[in-house]
Amino acid sequence: MTVLTSDDAARGWLASQPGVDAVARARLERLVALLIDENTRQNLVSAGSLEHVWLRHIADSAQLLVHVSHETPGPWVDLGSGAGFPGLVIAALRPECEVVLVESRTRRIEWLTRAAGALGLDRVKVAGARLETIEPFRAGVISARAFAPLDRLLDLSARFSTSDTIWLLPKGRSARDEVTQLQGWSHTFHVEHSLTDAEAGVIVGQVSGRVSVKKGRKR
């Protein structure tokens, strides 16, 4: 199991990924510079995490691409994008893919819009509203980092999912428990290990719909 433990290792890993050419790396460098600057004005990410920004935010986001193929159709919908993780990193690495960033806080909406513009990511759409109010559409991929527990995430966003939609959910240490305890959904979720944290997992899978849960049965 590979686990990256430093910014140097994270940058080396990124450079080795298919399709991550000099242009893509330059886009990520620019994103990091913009983030560090904006973080002096609003609290997008913790100051401590900026000391390891390539590991904690850039590689942590980019690792999701390992679980989809280049042909996986969009749009890629990132829920609760906040500072832009993972959504802006995905857009920077796959500029041809339509990426929808869902975010409700005004200053973060402004940041996401500005950053996407500065990076020339014209296939990024910032859906600046509460997720609950957004008209449903069919997502090719749904991602969400630090947004909501799995059961709530499904309740909020399954309306964007078809049985083909791939869900990619970086979940920290709770990943396995969240999948085990999930009830009421027919799904193929499993947990992949995180490349950036030995204790963390990424929930990967598809959802085919709700199922009824029988209550009160004892084995």
Ligand SMILES: C[S@@+](CC[C@H](N)C(=O)[O-])C[C@H]1O[C@@H](n2cnc3c(N)ncnc32)[C@H](O)[C@@H]1O
């Ligand atoms: C903890 S932050 C995580 C941000 C980012 N995904 C990351 O990992 O760095 C959660 C983000 O979700 C946004 N958010 C929370 N509830 C939301 C909702 N119902 N609709 C849209 N955005 C929401 C918050 O404003 C915040 O920016």
